[in-house]
Amino acid sequence: MFHRKASDAMEKDLITNLPDEILYRIASFLPIESVLQTTFLSTRWRNLWKQISVQNGALEDLANSALKFLHFNGFPPLNHLRRFQYQFSNGRALFISVLANEKLHLQFSSEKQEFLAQFIWNLTLNDDHHPSHSSFSVKTLCLKSITHLTTDAISTFVSSIHSIQTLKLIECKGLQSFSVTSGSNLQSLTILDCLELEFLHIGCSKLRSFRYRGRFPHVRLDCHFNMEDVMLDCRQGPGYMYKSNEFDPFLLAVKNVRTLTLCKWIFEALIFPSLSWNFKFYKLKELWWIDDSKENFNANALMSFVKLCPALERLFVTFDPKSYCVLSSKSFSKNTDGDGRVGQLKVVILKGFVALEEQVKVGELDGNFLQVACFQLNSKGEGNMDYIRKPFPKHSHMDTWE
Helix, strand or coil: CHHHHHHHHHHHCCCCCCCHHHHHHHHHCCCHHHHHHHHHCCHHHHHHHHCCEEEECCHHHHHHHHHHHHCHHHCCCCCCCEEEEEECHHHCEEEEEEECCCEEEEEECCCCCCCHHHHHHHHHHHHHCCCCHHHCCCCEEEEECCCCCCHHHHHHHHHHCCCCCEEEEECCCCCCEEEECCCCCCCEEEEECCCCCCEEEECCCCCCEEEEECCECEEEECCCCCCCEEEEECCCCECCCCCCCCCHHHHHHCCCCCEEEEEHHHHHHHHHHHCCCCCCCCCCCEEEEEECCCCCCCCHHHHHHHCCCCCCCEEEEEECCCCCCCCCCCCCCCCCCCCCCCCCCCEEEEECCCCHHHHCCCCCCECCEEEEEEEEECCCCCEEEEECCCCCCCCHHHHHHC
């Protein structure tokens, strides 16, 4: 019976036995995290991912070796799934992962990476003079766990590769400021857990997606643009104390956002003081609200924000008692008056509030999630809710934590 089931499973598996070239192509369309998960499927997938080119050498030859790997045999360098490891002195190593669709991931193994700025600078200069430069078209660049990354190094590197459309900076210790120039084609910027970042300068007009996790820095915008996807998961609080009207340009940039993640304190301390009498998030359809409530849930700030979103369809609320909070006595009645009806809001999902049944009184709790449909507010801020128990997709930004 066991062999029969195994045989049936093999017959249904139409992918594993495909040639390497096709498997590479399939994996190339996945995020790098998903590619790593394929190693658990079978030995075939595990061996496929383990194929790596290893080279030993000196630090001064690092940039040239990396470029040769990217431009191997004169073919377009980013059309295949490949891995490269360059080992040099004292156990240090550079890991390069190349995925199709022009995706390049760089990661250094060493804690002491004072050489990184020189490496990136050499990589940029050498690439400018490389005979295969015309084929080097990186659209997605991910820099992870890179320390001692200076503003000049990363800004010069990004600006020199005009084809970059998506940039991810993850756990880059020592990065205190970052600048995107006006000539950049960057459309998506993700910065996660760069805990020392204090200043962010955005000078490009094409940015449509901005996802940020960490202490909220001083953001300076050189031009007006409309972002559609914004994540401000800043539970650690502010990294800069904004003065009056300093937040206004950023608020205008996110006015037409469709998908938003927002901490309660950002609304209280930054958005609410900047609101004009007629300001609305007219296009916002999906909101993830991160609340700092510890025991007693005060929904005043949330309800005031929801009234600014006439097209809101899905609301996700996470209660995180460790989140930064603002001590405020504001009633949040300014600029948010009206009948309070949210006619488009279909689903509310609450997570993480221990005393939910006693404090909110909105229905049955299913594990850590509560799903609510047909949610409307009356003029007194009271909710009228019908309950559903069918599965519902998570907020798109929640995958950032996984």
